[in-house]
Amino acid sequence: MNKRNILITGGAGFIGSHVVRLFVMKYPDYNVINLDKLTYAGNLANLKDIENAPNYKFIKADICDIEVMLSIFTQHNIDGVLHLAAESHVDRSIKDPFTFAKTNVLGTLSLLQAAKECWKDNYEGKLFYHISTDEVYGALQFDNTLFTEATKYDPHSPYSASKASSDHFVRAFHDTYGLPVVITNCSNNYGPYQFPEKLIPLFINNIRNKKPLPVYGKGENVRDWLYVEDHARAIDVIFHKGKVGGTYNIGGFNEWKNIDLIRVIIKTVDKLLGNAEGTSDNFITYVTDRAGHDLRYAIDSTKLKNELGWQPSLQFEQGIEKTVRWYLDNQTWMDNITSGEYEKYYDEMYNGR
Numbered sequence: 001m002n003k004r005n006i007l008i009t010g011g012a013g014f015i016g017s018h019v020v021r022l023f024v025m026k027y028p029d030y031n032v033i034n035l036d037k038l039t040y041a042g043n044l045a046n047l048k049d050i051e052n053a054p055n056y057k058f059i060k061a062d063i064c065d066i067e068v069m070l071s072i073f074t075q076h077n078i079d080g081v082l083h084l085a086a087e088s089h090v091d092r093s094i095k096d097p098f099t100f101a102k103t104n105v106l107g108t109l110s111l112l113q114a115a116k117e118c119w120k121d122n123y124e125g126k127l128f129y130h131i132s133t134d135e136v137y138g139a140l141q142f143d144n145t146l147f148t149e150a151t152k153y154d155p156h157s158p159y160s161a162s163k164a165s166s167d168h169f170v171r172a173f174h175d176t177y178g179l180p181v182v183i184t185n186c187s188n189n190y191g192p193y194q195f196p197e198k199l200i201p202l203f204i205n206n207i208r209n210k211k212p213l214p215v216y217g218k219g220e221n222v223r224d225w226l227y228v229e230d231h232a233r234a235i236d237v238i239f240h241k242g243k244v245g246g247t248y249n250i251g252g253f254n255e256w257k258n259i260d261l262i263r264v265i266i267k268t269v270d271k272l273l274g275n276a277e278g279t280s281d282n283f284i285t286y287v288t289d290r291a292g293h294d295l296r297y298a299i300d301s302t303k304l305k306n307e308l309g310w311q312p313s314l315q316f317e318q319g320i321e322k323t324v325r326w327y328l329d330n331q332t333w334m335d336n337i338t339s340g341e342y343e344k345y346y347d348e349m350y351n352g353r
Ligand code: NAD
Pocket: 009, 010, 011, 012, 013, 014, 015, 016, 035, 036, 037, 038, 039, 040, 041, 042, 043, 061, 062, 063, 064, 083, 084, 085, 086, 087, 088, 089, 103, 107, 131, 132, 133, 134, 163, 185, 186, 187, 188, 189, 190, 195
């Protein structure tokens, strides 16, 4: 196995922590450097189990700081980047689009520039892997269409606009400077360590605490859900075998209308808490819809399956039970996040609806 020096940005976040864990454990010969600013969403507790691994190092830094990025690339002789650092929550982007433009667009640009400067004499064996989202493709109607790699970009929220813009910069660096890049666009992830502002952990925690479950609009929007460890496995396969300059969609062919998914969550939490079926149904509370709420996302990941043989490993029913069990078994992790500052933010957000 080749020795490599891999920079993973956003490794203290939800998906990043699973990617860091996978790379640290699977590739003992790689030096894995986790670079994260530790915003409200970054949490080193997500990586407790591997923090002392000899091939792991954490650096607290902001991707927008180009000088720091340049010095990290040089000092650690970085030859591969897995770029996950981002502002990731649509509702926050509606309130504060500038932070999203700064981190997601300018932060990505500063990393690209650092990679270009440090690798320009020899692109051989180097790769800049940009992790993006299906939201760049806009919204589907209630029909059988799916997002493919050829679907035109049509972002609607400040979050998806900032991610689309970062994707364009990554492609521009490939086309203009020959930077070796790959981009993936993935559907909604779920699983352990997700920040509880996102639907699934929020609802599990609210059911446990007998709090209202705020369903946006009529709950009819559709999302395509993938277990986070399956996403991390796809990233591993694409990082090692993906076509340079290519794009891959990642998804589980697993569409759920929000309200149906919410009923599955309620049923699973009630079952695991030993409550009678239906106990928590009346926590469902319909609230004002999200502005510009995309109707439906659904990913076609056929290319990834055909070219690289990846497919999801978990059935949704198994994945959701595993996830609910994890949150119920890790209440301290959850309570450490939801007490204090975040509790205030959430109450304001909820009351604003
Ligand atoms: P997250 O919000 O849980 O984590 C983001 C991480 O980035 C945090 O650790 C945060 O501290 C760090 N970060 C933010 N700004 C930074 C900065 N300026 N410098 C350095 N670090 C910074 O996000 P996530 O859900 O794990 O998403 C990770 C990536 O995957 C994002 O790029 C997101 O767009 C993409 N994605 C997410 C999903 C999903 O369902 N969650 C699906 C598809 C794609």
